[in-house]
Amino acid sequence: MPSDRPIIFPNFLWLKPNRVCAALPRARAQFTLVRKRLRLQRCSAVRAAMCSSTTNTQLHFPASLAQVSAGTGEVWSDSLTGGEEAAHPPGCSAPGAGRGSPRTTAALPASDGDRFCPLPLPVRDGNDGTYLLKLWNKYRISNIPSLIFLDATTGKVVCRNGLLVIRDDPEGLEFPWGPKPFREVIAGPLLRNNGQSLESSSLEGSHVGVYFSAHWCPPCRSLTRVLVESYRKIKEAGQKFEIIFVSADRSEESFKQYFSEMPWLAVPYTDEARRSRLNRLYGIQGIPTLIVLDPQGELITRQGRVEVLNDEDCREFPWHPKPVLELSDSNAVQLNEGPCLVLFVDSEDDGESEAAKQLIQPIAEKIIAKYKAKEEEAPLLFFVAGEDDMTDSLRDYTNLPEAAPLLTILDMSARAKYVMDVEEITPAIVEAFVNDFLAEKLKPEPI
Numbered sequence: 001m002p003s004d005r006p007i008i009f010p011n012f013l014w015l016k017p018n019r020v021c022a023a024l025p026r027a028r029a030q031f032t033l034v035r036k037r038l039r040l041q042r043c044s045a046v047r048a049a050m051c052s053s054t055t056n057t058q059l060h061f062p063a064s065l066a067q068v069s070a071g072t073g074e075v076w077s078d079s080l081t082g083g084e085e086a087a088h089p090p091g092c093s094a095p096g097a098g099r100g101s102p103r104t105t106a107a108l109p110a111s112d113g114d115r116f117c118p119l120p121l122p123v124r125d126g127n128d129g130t131y132l133l134k135l136w137n138k139y140r141i142s143n144i145p146s147l148i149f150l151d152a153t154t155g156k157v158v159c160r161n162g163l164l165v166i167r168d169d170p171e172g173l174e175f176p177w178g179p180k181p182f183r184e185v186i187a188g189p190l191l192r193n194n195g196q197s198l199e200s201s202s203l204e205g206s207h208v209g210v211y212f213s214a215h216w217c218p219p220c221r222s223l224t225r226v227l228v229e230s231y232r233k234i235k236e237a238g239q240k241f242e243i244i245f246v247s248a249d250r251s252e253e254s255f256k257q258y259f260s261e262m263p264w265l266a267v268p269y270t271d272e273a274r275r276s277r278l279n280r281l282y283g284i285q286g287i288p289t290l291i292v293l294d295p296q297g298e299l300i301t302r303q304g305r306v307e308v309l310n311d312e313d314c315r316e317f318p319w320h321p322k323p324v325l326e327l328s329d330s331n332a333v334q335l336n337e338g339p340c341l342v343l344f345v346d347s348e349d350d351g352e353s354e355a356a357k358q359l360i361q362p363i364a365e366k367i368i369a370k371y372k373a374k375e376e377e378a379p380l381l382f383f384v385a386g387e388d389d390m391t392d393s394l395r396d397y398t399n400l401p402e403a404a405p406l407l408t409i410l411d412m413s414a415r416a417k418y419v420m421d422v423e424e425i426t427p428a429i430v431e432a433f434v435n436d437f438l439a440e441k442l443k444p445e446p447i
Contacts, residue, residue: 136413137338140377146285149177156375160283164276177280182208182297185277190244190265198265206240207318209304210291212284214248215258220288224261226308227290231264233314240295241317246278248287292318306331323364324357327385332394336412340381341434343425344395344406347386356384356405356425363431379438380409398447409437416444 139148139157147162159165159177169177189197211227213220227243234241243264249255255269267275278284282291282302290304300318301307307319309330325331327342334340341364345356364382371378385391387404395402398410398417405425409418420433436442 137379137411138377140337141285151176157283159280160285161280164280168273168276168280179281180277182281182293185274185281186244186267188271188274189268191259191268192265193259193262203242203244205295206242207295207300208293208297209241209243209264210246210278210282210293211243211264211304212246212248212279212282212287212289212291213258214250214287215254216250217248217287221258223288223290223305223308224258226312228261228263230308230312230314234317237314239317246275294318303331303334306334323368324360324382324384326353326357327383327390327394329390332390334381335383335394335410338381338413339379339409339411339437340383341430342383342385342394342408342410343430344385344391344400344404344408346404347388353384353386359425359427360384360430363427363434367434380434407433409433409442410447411444412447414444415447417447418442418444 139146139160145163146160147166148160149158149162149165150156151158159179162177165174165177169175183200186200186203188200190200190202191197209227213224215221231241231243243262245259245262245264245266247255247258247266247269249258249269252269255266259266267278269275282289282299288305289302290308291302292300292304292307294300301321303321304319307316310328311317311319325334335342341360343356343360345352347353360382364380367380368378385394394400394410398408400406400408400417400419401421403421407420407422407425407430411417418433418437420429422429433442
């Protein structure tokens, strides 16, 4: 598991690795330049903040930060010590903010060598990493450097791939970099591997898979072979479905070689701007990734890769997310995305797994609906685990007892587990367990 942890500020999420990140200096310089240009344009200030320390670092805000308001909106610090603690200050504002100019929050990572910071900083060292781990889970960070833009008023994510934003828009002309509709981002010609060109309007009325992949990536090539078969089965079943390949290849020659194996469409390799905008739109942090959209261009699932591998006959296409998943080799990677409720059952009893899913499902649906109404991702994923090699490995890794049923919440990034070992699992017990976890009333055990 990555040991990097995020540090959040009212207007800036700064991801801190505990190892040197070679990409940091350029990313920091680009962000500083964009920020200066935005200030000259009298946009609301995009305040930057950085903390350099290792894992288990708590951010504290100096009291002076709470006094920042209109004007330059800057707090400078060249030290990681000193300063009184204060509550989170209000959102950043700058000249013109009161007249409707946008306010945006940002995020970028630092490396161990950054003990003095050339960006405006409210920072100080601490010992409690709990707050940071919550943010790591909240924004589902899987790699660094990562720059995330947040709406300073609502705290909602504006853009997950901020590094691409500042690379593609160094003048800040598209500020505040909010998401655009898929149809607008994909607009333009698309290619088939025979050289035929089609307009993106040909996608109307179809489900669409946006496939981020590259020839140099072995897992990508493995998934492509499976996806080709899935694509053909869906088309043969009469479903309107198209896939768009968004290449991360390192050369046009590699792109052409890889694309020759694919029966679907692709964004032209030379259209780097459109490929980058699609990466930004879906916050792509790794490949292979398959995003599945409905005919209106709205997101159905980010877990297309898992769905394709789990549903070889494509009977569940277009793969609307299930509230409760049965743990398997292909979806176990999702355990790393944040806290997960896992109910271990004795699968030798036919129907036990299905009964466990039915028990958990109403609670999972309630949690998912609650956070969807707030336009946020649910803070928990829900699994049922039977008896197989995957489950055995998970029990061994997390040092769980062999009991079944066994109700747990596993937080891999925090290396923490919460266990309820009772003779009978009821809906009331599960709901109370979940509510106590969300209310931070449970005491974690180390993994």
